[in-house]
Amino acid sequence: MSSKKKTSEATSNLRVAVRVRPMNGTERSEKCSNIVKVDKVRNSVDLKSKPFGPFFRVYDSDTTQNEIYADLVSSQIKKVIAGFNCTVFAYGQTGTGKTFTMEGGRTDAKSSSDDPTTGIIPRAVEDIFEQLENSGCEEYSLRVSYVELYNEELFDLLASSDCEDRERLRIFDDPNKKGVIVSGVEEVPVRNRSDVYKLLQLGAEKRRTAATLMNMHSSRSHSLFMVNVVIRENTNSGEELVKQGKLNLVDLAGSENIGRSGAQGNRAKEAGSINQSLLTLGRVIRSLTTNAQHVPYRESKLTRLLQDSLGGSTITSLIATMSPSSSNFEESQSTLEYAMRAANIKNKPVCNTKVSKKTILKEYSDEIEKLRRDLRAAREKNGIFISEESHEEFQKNTEKVVELEQRLDCAVDGLRKFAEDFTHMDEQYKKLFERKEELEDRLRERLRDMAVKEKELADTNDKLDRHIEAIGVMHQAALKSYDQLLLSRDAAEEMETDIRAFWKKVDEMGNADDRNKEMVECFVEQMTSFVAKIASQSEALKNEATTKSESLVHEMVQNKLQIDSIAQEINGNSEEMQSTAFTTFQKAAELDKRVAEKMTVITEENRQKWDDVLKSCTDCYKAHSTRLDEFNKQLMDRLDEIKKQVSDFTEDVRPLITEIRNTTFDAVEKRVESSSANMTDVKTTCSTMAQQLKALLGQVEQLSVRVEENHEKQTIADQNSHESVLSALNSVENVVQSLEDMAEEQCDVNEIDEQAKSDLEGIDLDHETTVQEAREKAVEKELEAKEVMSTMVTESEANRKAAVKSFEAVSTKCAANSTLCQSVGEVIQMKCQESSKEITTILTNYAGATKADTNEATDAAGKIHLEYVNPAENVPPREIPKYTMSSDLSAPPEPDTLLGEEEDVVGSDEDELAKKKRRVTSYVRRDSLLDTTNIFLSPSTIRKRRENPIDEEDENIEN
Numbered sequence: 001m002s003s004k005k006k007t008s009e010a011t012s013n014l015r016v017a018v019r020v021r022p023m024n025g026t027e028r029s030e031k032c033s034n035i036v037k038v039d040k041v042r043n044s045v046d047l048k049s050k051p052f053g054p055f056f057r058v059y060d061s062d063t064t065q066n067e068i069y070a071d072l073v074s075s076q077i078k079k080v081i082a083g084f085n086c087t088v089f090a091y092g093q094t095g096t097g098k099t100f101t102m103e104g105g106r107t108d109a110k111s112s113s114d115d116p117t118t119g120i121i122p123r124a125v126e127d128i129f130e131q132l133e134n135s136g137c138e139e140y141s142l143r144v145s146y147v148e149l150y151n152e153e154l155f156d157l158l159a160s161s162d163c164e165d166r167e168r169l170r171i172f173d174d175p176n177k178k179g180v181i182v183s184g185v186e187e188v189p190v191r192n193r194s195d196v197y198k199l200l201q202l203g204a205e206k207r208r209t210a211a212t213l214m215n216m217h218s219s220r221s222h223s224l225f226m227v228n229v230v231i232r233e234n235t236n237s238g239e240e241l242v243k244q245g246k247l248n249l250v251d252l253a254g255s256e257n258i259g260r261s262g263a264q265g266n267r268a269k270e271a272g273s274i275n276q277s278l279l280t281l282g283r284v285i286r287s288l289t290t291n292a293q294h295v296p297y298r299e300s301k302l303t304r305l306l307q308d309s310l311g312g313s314t315i316t317s318l319i320a321t322m323s324p325s326s327s328n329f330e331e332s333q334s335t336l337e338y339a340m341r342a343a344n345i346k347n348k349p350v351c352n353t354k355v356s357k358k359t360i361l362k363e364y365s366d367e368i369e370k371l372r373r374d375l376r377a378a379r380e381k382n383g384i385f386i387s388e389e390s391h392e393e394f395q396k397n398t399e400k401v402v403e404l405e406q407r408l409d410c411a412v413d414g415l416r417k418f419a420e421d422f423t424h425m426d427e428q429y430k431k432l433f434e435r436k437e438e439l440e441d442r443l444r445e446r447l448r449d450m451a452v453k454e455k456e457l458a459d460t461n462d463k464l465d466r467h468i469e470a471i472g473v474m475h476q477a478a479l480k481s482y483d484q485l486l487l488s489r490d491a492a493e494e495m496e497t498d499i500r501a502f503w504k505k506v507d508e509m510g511n512a513d514d515r516n517k518e519m520v521e522c523f524v525e526q527m528t529s530f531v532a533k534i535a536s537q538s539e540a541l542k543n544e545a546t547t548k549s550e551s552l553v554h555e556m557v558q559n560k561l562q563i564d565s566i567a568q569e570i571n572g573n574s575e576e577m578q579s580t581a582f583t584t585f586q587k588a589a590e591l592d593k594r595v596a597e598k599m600t601v602i603t604e605e606n607r608q609k610w611d612d613v614l615k616s617c618t619d620c621y622k623a624h625s626t627r628l629d630e631f632n633k634q635l636m637d638r639l640d641e642i643k644k645q646v647s648d649f650t651e652d653v654r655p656l657i658t659e660i661r662n663t664t665f666d667a668v669e670k671r672v673e674s675s676s677a678n679m680t681d682v683k684t685t686c687s688t689m690a691q692q693l694k695a696l697l698g699q700v701e702q703l704s705v706r707v708e709e710n711h712e713k714q715t716i717a718d719q720n721s722h723e724s725v726l727s728a729l730n731s732v733e734n735v736v737q738s739l740e741d742m743a744e745e746q747c748d749v750n751e752i753d754e755q756a757k758s759d760l761e762g763i764d765l766d767h768e769t770t771v772q773e774a775r776e777k778a779v780e781k782e783l784e785a786k787e788v789m790s791t792m793v794t795e796s797e798a799n800r801k802a803a804v805k806s807f808e809a810v811s812t813k814c815a816a817n818s819t820l821c822q823s824v825g826e827v828i829q830m831k832c833q834e835s836s837k838e839i840t841t842i843l844t845n846y847a848g849a850t851k852a853d854t855n856e857a858t859d860a861a862g863k864i865h866l867e868y869v870n871p872a873e874n875v876p877p878r879e880i881p882k883y884t885m886s887s888d889l890s891a892p893p894e895p896d897t898l899l900g901e902e903e904d905v906v907g908s909d910e911d912e913l914a915k916k917k918r919r920v921t922s923y924v925r926r927d928s929l930l931d932t933t934n935i936f937l938s939p940s941t942i943r944k945r946r947e948n949p950i951d952e953e954d955e956n957i958e959n
């Protein structure tokens with residue numbers, strides 16, 4: 001009611017979410033591209049890479065209806081139940097999914113579980129019911145109203161009247177609140193979930209839709225679905241408090257480009273009206289976000305209806321829907337800008353406080369009374385308007401009367417609804433009370449039952465205590481028996497073990513005796529055969545040894561004879577070697593001597609010849625040089641003479657110059673001829689000298705070959721002198737050659753003659769020096785050769801003497817060895833004969849002794865008589881002694897005697913007790929009987945059986 005006090009929360013921004021629907025068939029067929037990217041991390045949307053946001057939430061085309069509801073709306077339902085007013089509205093371009101988001105995909109759905117495309121409105125109502133039930137709230141009332149705003153006219157979608165004559169609804173400002181009152185709207189009570197689906201279907205049928213180019217079922221109006229929740233609480237003082245919350249779910253008509261949507265006629269008018277109201281909404285949003293002084297709520301009915309949701313005390317969420325397609329770029333951009341702006345709107349949510357029933361009734365009656373008064377006054381006022389001028393005022397007053405009447409109707413209607421709600425909640429309370437009574441009766445009955453059961457339980461506990469006591473006594477007795485049995489059984493076990501060991505030993509001894517007897521018999525047999533074998537083997541050995549020793553002696557005699565002959569041979573050989581060596585050494589000495597002498601002679605001859613050759617060579621060169629000098633001199637004289645004649649002629653007879661020239665030419669020719677002749681002589685002489693030198697060279701080579709053949713050692717020593725001789729001869733040859741060359745050259749030029757002469761002189765000089773050096777080297781080498789020879793002769797003499805000495809020593813040793821061979825051979829022969837005799841004697845003795853031994857062993861083996869005593873004879877029979885039996889042990893007390901009489905037990909309790917009794921009995925029996933009869937069970941087996949659950953034992957016994 002108007003006078004309800006409210007508690008406020010902190011300021012909060014409008015919660016704006018953006019939802020992008022999937023591409024539709026038209027967009028896909030037109031091959032439009034996706035220009036929208038949803039960033040769920042940053043809660044922003046990129047449109048053609050331009051970012052918008054951040055928003056409260058962003059949902060891509062894959063997001064389900066359920067996800068959006070759970071994420072965005074569910075929390076608001078809690079607030080509604082807590083007493084807040086909440087609004088969720090969808091805004092966006094036509095065909096982008098506002099109706100799909102708010103209402104869902106199907107109109108015939110029966111519940112959200114039946115259809116996953118179910119929208120926010122049905123889910124919200126379902127959720128309200130669920131949350132009310134879960135919160136344990138028993139007294140509540142839900143009313144829904146559903147209106148549409150079409151062409152700036154408000155119509156009730158739940159009114160019973162037909163489509164055509166639907167009554168327009170009026171809106172009044174609520175003087176006490178920031179909102180409006182919709183006069184005459186149906187507020188249909190909803191008692192369960194399915195009611196909502198029916199109402200939605202009814203509303204959807206009435207809502208104005210039409211096919212446009214953008215949407216086959218385009219909503220041509222804005223729709224507002226309102227849920228009013230009234231909750232009653234009863235205080236301890238018996239006061240009734242009422243709490244109210246309201247949920248507005250708004251599906252706006254889509255903003256549209258009339259050109260693109262193809263709207264014409266009525267459709268174009270609708271679109272214009274839709275765009276107009278959306279424009280006003282935009283202006284309101286802008287004013288709210290720019291802190292403008294005036295907010296134009298009153299400019300459209302839409303903004304009047306949403307006044308409290310925009311900048312008021314309502315908790316508001318806006319879902320901006322958009323297409324991903326490039327074809328809707330501009331509309332999408334405008335939607336996102338709109339959403340960005342709306343996100344800045346600040347609301348101050350206020351919680352409606354709980355008001356008592358009395359207060360509400362008083363408020364209603366006060367308001368109705370006031371309205372009646374006002375109405376009366378207005379009607380009375382109408383009665384006094386008589387003049388024409390006051391007609392306008394009359395008109396105004398009439399309107400006021402009508403408004404007051406409607407307000408009064410509203411207030412009365414409100415009171416009626418309140419009374420209805422209360423009646424409904426009273427009914428709920430009555431039902432609750434009845435249920436409570438019923439529950440209390442049941443509780444009392446249960447308590448009575450419980451008292452009886454407690455008594456029975458106490459009795460049973462007593463019995464159980466006695467049972468437990470009895471079981472304890474039996475258990476002690478059984479334990480005692482068990483301990484006794486264990487002791488007896490341990491003793492018996494020990495004895496049994498001893499007896500078994502004894503019998504085992506007796507058996508083992510018998511077996512061992514059998515085996516020993518067999519072994520001794522076998523041994524005697526083996527010994528006998530062994531002795532016989534030994535005897536025969538020793539006889540054979542004796543015979544074989546005799547044969548072998550005789551053959552050995554024979555072989556030794558042969559060997560001795562061979563050694564004798566070898567010794568004699570050594571003797572002969574040593575003598576022969578001695579004489580041969582002597583002769584050889586003598587020959588070698590002589591040879592050495594002869595070689596030395598011969599070498600000396602050859603060397604001497606060689607030197608002599610070499611000297612002669614060199615001397616003749618020197619002489620020859622000297623003579624040649626002299627003759628060359630003379631020739632040169634003659635040549636020069638004659639040239640001087642010619643020169644003189646030529647100069648005389650030139651001076652005396654110039655006209656005869658030609659003749660003189662000819663004469664001179666002739667003279668020159670002659671001189672050249674004579675020079676040629678001289679040259680030929682010189683050449684001949686030179687070639688003769690060369691031949692002589694070559695012959696000498698041949699002799700020298702022969703000599704050197706001989707020297708090489710005679711003595712190899714001398715060759716090494718002479719090698720150096722031979723090489724020097726060869727080099728000297730080479731240089732002589734070179735000189736001869738150069739002399740020949742020079743002689744030829746001299747024919748042409750006097751200067752060359754001069755040069756040749758001086759060269760020749762130089763060569764002569766060199767030659768002499770070389771010859772002299774060669775001579776000196778030859779003398780040196782000869783001395784060296786002689787020295788080597790004498791050293792060699794001395795060494796060979798010494799060697800020879802040493803060799804003779806060693807030969808003598810060797811031959812002496814050979815003779816001694818030969819003698820030793822002979823004597824050793826004789827000793828071997830003698831020893832062999834002796835050994836042979838001894839071996840024969842030993843073997844004879846051994847054979848005799850072996851025979852005696854074997855006879856003795858055979859006798860001894862024959863004398864062995866084995867005695868066999870059976871250990872199993874004369875021993876007590878194999879019987880296990882008898883041990884203490886269960887009858888000798890003190891029997892455990894019977895459980896019946898311990899438990900006493902059970903006459904007072906009846907019915908099923910008797911069965912129960914009998915069962916327990918049986919279990920105890922079986923337990924005792926099992927412990928006493930099983931343990932005593934199976935005396936040879938191992939302690940671990942018995943322990944295991946004791947530890948088995950009684951029920952299992954029971955089963956075994958019963959089986």
Ligand SMILES: Nc1ncnc2c1ncn2[C@@H]1O[C@H](COP(=O)(O)OP(=O)(O)OP(=O)(O)O)[C@@H](O)[C@H]1O
Binds near residue numbers: 099220
């Ligand atoms: N998220 C979605 N997933 C699947 N289909 C969708 C989705 N959103 C919208 N649609 C489909 O797109 C079509 C248009 O959606 P809807 O009628 O809800 O748009 P609108 O915004 O209410 O349009 P108008 O403003 O013209 O009434 C429908 O067929 C609907 O089923």
